[in-house]
Amino acid sequence: MHVSLLKTSVLSMAVLFNSIASADVTTRGHVLTSTIWNTNSIHVCWENLNDSTAADRASVQEAVENSWEANSNVNFFGWNECERSSDGIRIQVADSTEFGAHVDGLGTRIRGRQNGMSLNFTYENWNQNCQSSRRWCNEVIAVHEFGHALGFAHEQNRQDTPDTCDEPTQGTNGDIDIGRWDLSSVMNYCNPQYNGNGELSETDILMVRTFYGPEVQTSVLLDNDHYSVYVGSNLTINAAYSIEDIVDSTSWLWSLGDGASSSSQNSVTHSYANKGRYNVTVSVSDSEGYSADKSAEVYVYGFEALLPAINMMMF
Numbered sequence: 001m002h003v004s005l006l007k008t009s010v011l012s013m014a015v016l017f018n019s020i021a022s023a024d025v026t027t028r029g030h031v032l033t034s035t036i037w038n039t040n041s042i043h044v045c046w047e048n049l050n051d052s053t054a055a056d057r058a059s060v061q062e063a064v065e066n067s068w069e070a071n072s073n074v075n076f077f078g079w080n081e082c083e084r085s086s087d088g089i090r091i092q093v094a095d096s097t098e099f100g101a102h103v104d105g106l107g108t109r110i111r112g113r114q115n116g117m118s119l120n121f122t123y124e125n126w127n128q129n130c131q132s133s134r135r136w137c138n139e140v141i142a143v144h145e146f147g148h149a150l151g152f153a154h155e156q157n158r159q160d161t162p163d164t165c166d167e168p169t170q171g172t173n174g175d176i177d178i179g180r181w182d183l184s185s186v187m188n189y190c191n192p193q194y195n196g197n198g199e200l201s202e203t204d205i206l207m208v209r210t211f212y213g214p215e216v217q218t219s220v221l222l223d224n225d226h227y228s229v230y231v232g233s234n235l236t237i238n239a240a241y242s243i244e245d246i247v248d249s250t251s252w253l254w255s256l257g258d259g260a261s262s263s264s265q266n267s268v269t270h271s272y273a274n275k276g277r278y279n280v281t282v283s284v285s286d287s288e289g290y291s292a293d294k295s296a297e298v299y300v301y302g303f304e305a306l307l308p309a310i311n312m313m314m315f
Helices: 051-069 128-149 194-198 202-212 303-314
Strands: 041-046 075-081 089-093 117-119 218-222 226-230 234-243 250-255 267-271 276-286 291-301
Touching: 051 075, 051 128, 117 128, 128 194, 218 276, 218 291, 226 234, 234 250, 234 276, 234 291
Parallel strands: 041 075, 041 089, 089 117, 226 291
Antiparallel strands: 218 234, 234 267, 250 276, 276 291
16 A cells, blocks of 8 residues: 655745845745745736737647646636736736736736736747747747746756856745756756746646645555564565655655664665564655655564474474
8 A cells, every 4th residue: 555645844934936026035946935826726817808819818828728737736717808806817918128028926926916927929029039939939938927927936046056057047036946956947047948848847847736736645665565584584675765756865764663773775674583573664755855654564483483394394
C-alpha cells in the first residue's frame, strides 16, 4: 500500500512578489505566497472587447486552458466583457511602445484592478517580430502573464540563478523557491525557447499544484510487506522514494523496532539480537518539505525453529 502525504508547510511561508514594477524586495524566488488566490475559480474579463479580436482572445483562452488549467485545479471562467464592478483578472488589449505585455502586480494584487493585465494582439509598436506569428505569440505570452496573475515571479530572479543566465532580474522578487532553478520554466527569461513555447515545465506544474491543487503526492515503498530473519543474521530492507518532481536532496530515518535507527538512504541492513516481532518504519523528507513514511513487520526467529528440519534430516 502506498503511503502518500502532502506538503504541509509551504502555505505558511511568506510568498514572493509585490508588483511587477517594484524592485525593493531583497529575497528572491518565484512564488509570492501573500498574493496566492484563496480560490481556484478566478474570473477573467476583457476591458475592450470587440469582434475584431475574437480569434486572438480565443487563442489566449485556449492557451491558458491547455497550460495552467490542464495541470491544476485552477478554473479561469467568464472571459466576457468587463463591467465596472468586475472582479478577478481584467485584461486590456493595447500596443504600447512604453509597456509591452505585462501585469500591474502579482496574483491577487491585480484582483479587480482595471487594466490589471495588458496583452498585445497587433505587435506594431512592441515586439514586432511577433507580427509574422501572431497567434503563437498571443499564446506563449498569455501563458507567461497568467503565471504572474497566479502569483509566480520570474525564474531568473531566484538567488540560485546560475551565472550562465545573464538576463537581469525583473519585477518583484519572491520569498519561496519551488524545486531547483529551472531553465525550462515558462517564467524564465533565460529559457532558450521564448516563454518555453507556452509549455509548462515539470517545476511549473509542481508550483501550480502546490498552491492550487491537485495535492502533490509523495510515497515511499518497501520491497516487502513483512520480513523473516534468524537471530543474529543480517536483514537488508530496500526502499524507494517517489515524488512528482526531482528534488535536491532527501533525508532518511529508519526506526528498526529494537531501539536502533539508521539514516542510510534507499536501504538498511540490520541484525536483531533477540527473537520476536518488530515494527520497522522508514521516514523520508526532501528539500522541498515533502515527506512520506512506510512501515513493515519483521519476524525474528530463534535457531530452535530449525530443529524439526534437523531432526527429519537425521532419520
